[in-house]
Amino acid sequence: MQFLSRRIYFDLKNHLDSPEMSVILGPRQAGKTTLMLKLMEELKASNKPAVYLNLDILEDKQYFLTQHTLIDRVQRLLGMEGVVFLDEIHRLENAGLYLKGLYDMKTPYKFVVSGSGSLELKANIMEPMTGRKREFLCMPLSFSEFAANRLSVNLKDLDSTIDSNKYELARLVDEYMAFGGYPRVVLSQTYEEKFSVLSEIYKSYLERDIEALLKVEKSGVFESLVRILASQVGNMVNKSELSSTLGVTERTIKKYTHLLEKTFIIAMVPPFYSRVRREITKSSKVFFMDLGMLALAQGRSPEVKFSEGGTFENACYLRLNELNLLERVKFWRSKTGAEVDFVIISPKTGKAIPVEVKSSVKEERPLSKSLISFIGKYKPNACFIYNRENSFESKRGNTKIGVLPYHYTLPGVG
CATH class of the missing domain: 3.40.50.300 (P-loop containing nucleotide triphosphate hydrolases)
Known part of the structure; x- marks a missing residue:
């Protein structure tokens, strides 16, 4: 074993x-x-x-x-x-x-x-x-667990070995984003074998868990819903629109998304609320709990491109999930259209920490207009930007700005 x-x-x-x-x-x-x-x-x-x-x-x-x-x-x-x-x-x-x-x-x-x-x-x-x-x-392996096993280092020592394993980590990021962290998939030797095992897990979930165990009446509709949610990953879910698209009641959509959450396939991230009325919205953003399952639900090849925004944002959500913050991960969007990908409510201070996801960041202009808007409104002590490979620090007013590659863990948050 x-x-x-x-x-x-x-x-x-x-x-x-x-x-x-x-x-x-x-x-x-x-x-x-x-x-x-x-x-x-x-x-x-x-x-x-x-x-x-x-x-x-x-x-x-x-x-x-x-x-x-x-x-x-x-x-x-x-x-x-x-x-x-x-x-x-x-x-x-x-x-x-x-x-x-x-x-x-x-x-x-x-x-x-x-x-x-x-x-x-x-x-x-x-x-x-x-x-x-x-x-x-017990979820599929996190990226930290995946990388530590592949690099044969202890989990607690992973961050200290990042610089010496920079190029190998970049390759591991691509593999993890393509195939996710189910143990049998991780242990499979070839891409073909990984895809075969992943397909088996995905099919088993739909046929065994949903059709048999959970007794879903309209399994075809359920499978279509999974595919639509995968295509909308990182975006807000409009249950009324889904109801119209799939030809079922909104109550059925709510039931099925609830099943997906309770069987650990998706997570619904709620909005960050404040007393500012212009920011009130009831819709949540959807993310998948494994990137390999996301790839299959999207019907795409596991040879993923890192630039795909929704996939990368989903990957970063899973990184935040490693911090055991549970319901403390949210997102922010105002009625004027300003949006920050994630807002973490610090368990230490209770303050909001914005986290943005970008494929790349320029040192001379790291902040988006939305992030500038959030900083101006809430005056956070720190904010973070996840990207492919850049790493540097900056500041705006009293807010410290940390730009981190995907394989870094957010410091001082969990």
Whole structure:
């Protein structure tokens, strides 16, 4: 089993000593099972008892009939202590109540549970498990994780090796933008193999998750919606317009975009609000959570061109997503047409930090009119501009301006 180093692995490892259940969520084939097997392998190497049970395996499924039958099985395998890994828990009816019952039995076991991202999983597990679990989100590899694995460096050391790996990083940026970060895709050796694996993941999502698990009534409409959203990536979504284009109700559009969000395929970024009435807008911008999935949804070759604005903006959104800012990432657009790609609400100061995305930046004129407008209105302490390769600092009034290549992490924000 080839293992890719992930931040989530160390977070899960550190949580093994907590009595809370560790619940791993995320899309299919993002690496949840691999994480569990790697943790179990390490535990056994340290002579610590651990067992893995998978609800997709018929032999294992029989032991989930009741909580008592499961504990009896675990006790026979582990004795009176150890870590229990339960995979594909979303296959279990009323999984949340089942896990709540397990937890409330006060057994001597630590439980690590995983399930693919679905509405059933969220509804059936999260609410009953309030106060009894910690969630861990397992997504496709971030660019930092992808680059660190390819360069064979520790994640924490990646930024310090950027200058010495400048040209290799530029090549890795292009590959990541083309194929994304699903582990099987990353581990594939040739472009042809990567495209084949990615196509399989994409098809599996539409056919298995959507048609079967989520029981979408109009799967053809759903697939068309995915393609349209991919063509509009980085732009505001007009649900009324989509309703007219696809010939379905606006309620259906809202339902389907909600499904796409909850299954970790897209993210809807809301506008940055202030007390200035001229900036009020209700539409959100759409981004995909994996660049390879975006490429397939757009129906284009994985040989991506870096200059494609929507793709690059999506890539930069994923970079911001690495900072674990969640709902703190927004965008700004005034009714006069001024727009800033992203606005981060700093968790440290609560102040707005504008982030603009450009294919290239000139040192003598780094700021767009929209960014100048935002700085004049909100007086941020700092602003950042992501671009292909330039790196320099500047200033406008009291606002520090940082121009960064894509492979740099925003400093002092997360």
